[in-house]
Amino acid sequence: MAPQLDGFFAQVDSLSDHFIDRLRKAVAIPSVSADPARRPDVVRMGHFLKDELEALGASVELRQLGKQPDIPSLDLPPAILARYGSDKNKRTILVYGHYDVQPAEKSDGWATEPFDLTVGEDGRMFGRGSTDDKGPVLGWLNAIEAHQKAGIDFPVNLLMCFEGMEEYGSEGLDDLIEAEGKRFFADADAVCISDNYWLGTEKPCLTYGLRGCNYYSVEISGPGADLHSGVFGGTAQEPMTDLVRVLATLVDTDGKIQIPGIAEQVAPVTEDEATLYDGISFEMETLHESLGSKTTIFEDKKSTLMARWRYPSLSIHGVEGAFSAPGAKTVIPAKVIGKFSIRTVPNMEIEKTNELVYKYVKEQFAKLGSKNTLKVYAQHTGKWWVASPKHWNFAAAAKATERVWGVQPDFTREGGSIPVTLTFEQATGKNVLLLPMGSSTDGAHSINEKLDKKNYIEGIKLLGSYLHYVAEEPMSE
Ligand code: BES
Ligand code: MN
Ligand code: MN
Numbered sequence: 001m002a003p004q005l006d007g008f009f010a011q012v013d014s015l016s017d018h019f020i021d022r023l024r025k026a027v028a029i030p031s032v033s034a035d036p037a038r039r040p041d042v043v044r045m046g047h048f049l050k051d052e053l054e055a056l057g058a059s060v061e062l063r064q065l066g067k068q069p070d071i072p073s074l075d076l077p078p079a080i081l082a083r084y085g086s087d088k089n090k091r092t093i094l095v096y097g098h099y100d101v102q103p104a105e106k107s108d109g110w111a112t113e114p115f116d117l118t119v120g121e122d123g124r125m126f127g128r129g130s131t132d133d134k135g136p137v138l139g140w141l142n143a144i145e146a147h148q149k150a151g152i153d154f155p156v157n158l159l160m161c162f163e164g165m166e167e168y169g170s171e172g173l174d175d176l177i178e179a180e181g182k183r184f185f186a187d188a189d190a191v192c193i194s195d196n197y198w199l200g201t202e203k204p205c206l207t208y209g210l211r212g213c214n215y216y217s218v219e220i221s222g223p224g225a226d227l228h229s230g231v232f233g234g235t236a237q238e239p240m241t242d243l244v245r246v247l248a249t250l251v252d253t254d255g256k257i258q259i260p261g262i263a264e265q266v267a268p269v270t271e272d273e274a275t276l277y278d279g280i281s282f283e284m285e286t287l288h289e290s291l292g293s294k295t296t297i298f299e300d301k302k303s304t305l306m307a308r309w310r311y312p313s314l315s316i317h318g319v320e321g322a323f324s325a326p327g328a329k330t331v332i333p334a335k336v337i338g339k340f341s342i343r344t345v346p347n348m349e350i351e352k353t354n355e356l357v358y359k360y361v362k363e364q365f366a367k368l369g370s371k372n373t374l375k376v377y378a379q380h381t382g383k384w385w386v387a388s389p390k391h392w393n394f395a396a397a398a399k400a401t402e403r404v405w406g407v408q409p410d411f412t413r414e415g416g417s418i419p420v421t422l423t424f425e426q427a428t429g430k431n432v433l434l435l436p437m438g439s440s441t442d443g444a445h446s447i448n449e450k451l452d453k454k455n456y457i458e459g460i461k462l463l464g465s466y467l468h469y470v471a472e473e474p475m476s477e
Helices: 006-014 016-027 036-055 130-150 173-180 239-247 271-276 284-291 301-309 350-368 392-405 421-428 453-472
Strands: 059-063 071-075 079-084 092-098 124-126 157-163 190-193 205-210 212-221 313-320 335-344 373-382 410-413 432-434 450-452
Touching (some): 006 016, 006 453, 016 036, 016 130, 016 453, 036 059, 036 071, 036 079, 036 157, 079 173, 092 130, 124 130, 124 453, 130 157, 130 453, 173 421, 190 392, 190 421, 190 453, 205 432, 212 239, 239 313, 239 335, 239 350, 284 301, 350 373, 392 432, 392 453, 421 432, 450 453
Parallel strands (some): 092 157, 205 410
Antiparallel strands (some): 059 079, 079 157, 124 450, 212 373
16 A cells, blocks of 8 residues: 655655755765865764754764874764664664765865855755765655654654765774674664766666775885985986876776786676666766766766766876975975775676786886886775665665656666675665766766755655655565
């Protein structure tokens, strides 16, 4: 029987300004996990969520996760564990999200203040974290509130786990999830994560796979201090020269990873899988729009989706210690740290991949015959995850999507990573579903990140109705 949802939907609509205000308050807290100077703001964001949840009647614990491994003087922000409802006759759903955000400065090229939610006439709501992941996290709180105000019984017991270090590799959270798998999370019947995006701008999707992410540093040092290139140029071996030569050997222009042994670990394409891409609604045009250019490696949808979902990729992110300001400084940097990451896929193994990377980087450096010193190490690693979408958790989400958006969702995988997804699956032994709120043009991690008002408001309805459908869905599959 289809759940009665009209009262809930009407309540969400009438509370929409209030919900946008809540998002505005959250965006105003610059909870940038990568910036040690912003750590108090990340903690403040955690407390904001705790207060909001308690005001809604949830019981909330802040869990300290210890110190940050690479900066031992710095406390990690707390994980929030919350429970709303404990009715033995209801199912229990565990949801996860993150309250930290990527860095953002107006000077990066934002058209508006990044931490000041700016709602345009067209309904686009600009602000750092609007789509990744504050909008979706607040979606769960808003769904609770709309039920209360509409006087509708909440359909499930809701367990919530919100963290403040996701954008930095979910430092410290794996241990907590493993420890709580059979304690705080013990009652969970299924898991839902809202922290990804539609593939395009029109069609909703349900997501059953993510790539993993291994993040590496290559450090090259030699001189004792930065040097004058007029005095020392031509007489000293330069770390930056060595580094760009090493980085240049990692990947080619068409994205082909040059490290031997990586491609060999990738699961072959089965016949079933090969037929699945044609049915996915995905336009190269929309991709070009979100990319902001037409510089794609592939011209066709299938190769593009496969490259994003099921093949590994290697990206070079930056160089710490390099001269990067405008102008023309004639410096020889004494020590530079190149940063790159590999997105991993089935059946790549973290340790094996690390060993292949270390070996290759060291070999490439050795070929240079440089007297400088090289170190290569992983900053963080996170596993890939692929689940079965043939599960009642997905069936319920599909019905909710159809109810709210009037279309059947595509079943998709994604190229991004949420390091704890597999940890939740393993620690609870339950099915994990990714249920996105935002769309492909939201620009997570980019300048002018936004969430469309329509996606936020309908997304709240989606999360709420998912809980109704998942409460009723037969558990058979
Ligand atoms: N929300 C993203 C993950 C994501 C991105 C899912 C795109 C699906 C599509 C998440 O906040 C994120 O950015 N994760 C990081 C993890 C990394 C630091 C290990 C990422 O993917 O870079
Ligand atoms: Mn996210
Ligand atoms: Mn992110």
